[in-house]
Amino acid sequence: MSENPFKPSFGKTPPLLAGRDPLVSQFGEMFRSGEWTPARMSILQGLRGIGKTVLLNAIEDAAHENGWLVLSETAHTGLVERLTATALPRLLREHDPQSQRRDVTAGGIAAVGSLTTQISERHLPSQDLRDQLTLLCELAADLGIGVLLTLDELHAHALPEITPITVALQHLQREDRDIAFVGAGLPDNINGVLQDKGTTFLRRATRIDLDSLTIDESRAALHDPIVVAGRSIDSDALEYAALASRGYPFLVQAIGSAAWSATPRTDSITMADVEQASRRAHRTMGQHVHAPSMKSLSATDRTYLAAMANDAGPSRTNAIAKRMGVSIGYASVYRQRLLDAGLIEAPERGVVRFALPYLRDYLREHSVANTLNPTARSTFPEHEPDLDAGLR
Numbered sequence: 001m002s003e004n005p006f007k008p009s010f011g012k013t014p015p016l017l018a019g020r021d022p023l024v025s026q027f028g029e030m031f032r033s034g035e036w037t038p039a040r041m042s043i044l045q046g047l048r049g050i051g052k053t054v055l056l057n058a059i060e061d062a063a064h065e066n067g068w069l070v071l072s073e074t075a076h077t078g079l080v081e082r083l084t085a086t087a088l089p090r091l092l093r094e095h096d097p098q099s100q101r102r103d104v105t106a107g108g109i110a111a112v113g114s115l116t117t118q119i120s121e122r123h124l125p126s127q128d129l130r131d132q133l134t135l136l137c138e139l140a141a142d143l144g145i146g147v148l149l150t151l152d153e154l155h156a157h158a159l160p161e162i163t164p165i166t167v168a169l170q171h172l173q174r175e176d177r178d179i180a181f182v183g184a185g186l187p188d189n190i191n192g193v194l195q196d197k198g199t200t201f202l203r204r205a206t207r208i209d210l211d212s213l214t215i216d217e218s219r220a221a222l223h224d225p226i227v228v229a230g231r232s233i234d235s236d237a238l239e240y241a242a243l244a245s246r247g248y249p250f251l252v253q254a255i256g257s258a259a260w261s262a263t264p265r266t267d268s269i270t271m272a273d274v275e276q277a278s279r280r281a282h283r284t285m286g287q288h289v290h291a292p293s294m295k296s297l298s299a300t301d302r303t304y305l306a307a308m309a310n311d312a313g314p315s316r317t318n319a320i321a322k323r324m325g326v327s328i329g330y331a332s333v334y335r336q337r338l339l340d341a342g343l344i345e346a347p348e349r350g351v352v353r354f355a356l357p358y359l360r361d362y363l364r365e366h367s368v369a370n371t372l373n374p375t376a377r378s379t380f381p382e383h384e385p386d387l388d389a390g391l392r
């Protein structure tokens, strides 16, 4: 019996990284040729579970494959300390031919007539970040390669750590060193970081918006791993699963995984397996994507979303203001905040719709009272996927 190939966990590389080949190749080509493209300084942004971390991992793999030196970090407290005390000294030691200097010293009385050697370490922890990065770039240049620094989960909370890194990157780029940077985070958190004057340099980075997968990409992401792992999936079941995922990478893995384990001893995954799997996966999405997304919103942001959830499709902004009992101007402040957070989209003037799949269902199943009171406890009822909605 083969193991379940799907990886419905944050940061876990999926069995098939669907739809991201063009981006990964673009980075791979930059690492291979050493020629700078705008991707040299990039920031990946997208909602929870859209695949930022696993794309960062794929970009790091492409750098490794081309011999590049990679510093892979997360923007949490202690970031600079981790770089200067651990990650940079380790890479410097590994790649500096003079890492250990052997000093020949005269022997003491006990060693008359002999010479002893003393090994001194050139790369001690906690030296200056910029100096260490400069030295690493020099060593990389001698080897004909470059250095990639990645920073996941960019957030304004980590600005005291992000700012010195930004300053170092700015100097290194000005000195024409071979360094590339790729950051990643939620749209709102990226905005929070870039609004600070200490990160002005990063504002010039190329912003890459990660989108949901197309229906073909979703189908492939579900079908190919099943076949590679030695089972098959009925064609109606595959179609249902691809539509029910709405192309959302987290849901693709969650549905694939639950469908696989519904009847793991059979040869083929059926419609019944997939229907059951989709219900489970939507609950998982509620816990791991919708609930945390709601937590970071204000009560009025949530009221705006709850007012949108009254509609079966896109909502008119003036109707939302009316339902909220506020002026259009007041409601538009919250509309903008939710647009900036990437939770809603404005397909046309005066109209908004949900950007996160199944958020409407989640809000409907959690009463408006709950959305106004985030501490209220509630359960997440089962529901069927809305197949008519198709993929965005």
Ligand SMILES: Nc1ncnc2c1ncn2[C@@H]1O[C@H](COP(=O)(O)OP(=O)(O)OP(=O)(O)O)[C@@H](O)[C@H]1O
Residues within 6 Å of the ligand: 007, 008, 009, 010, 011, 012, 013, 014, 016, 017, 018, 019, 020, 046, 047, 048, 049, 050, 051, 052, 053, 054, 055, 186, 221, 249, 250, 251, 252, 253
């Ligand atoms: N292109 C893809 N094809 C198939 N599955 C994917 C793809 N991208 C991501 N996934 C899957 O989606 C899930 C979420 O991915 P990931 O952890 O990278 O999201 P994220 O954007 O970093 O989320 P967060 O904002 O919470 O950190 C994982 O289970 C991962 O395996």
Ligand SMILES: [Mg+2]
Residues within 6 Å of the ligand: 010, 011, 052, 053, 054, 152
């Ligand atoms: Mg992530």
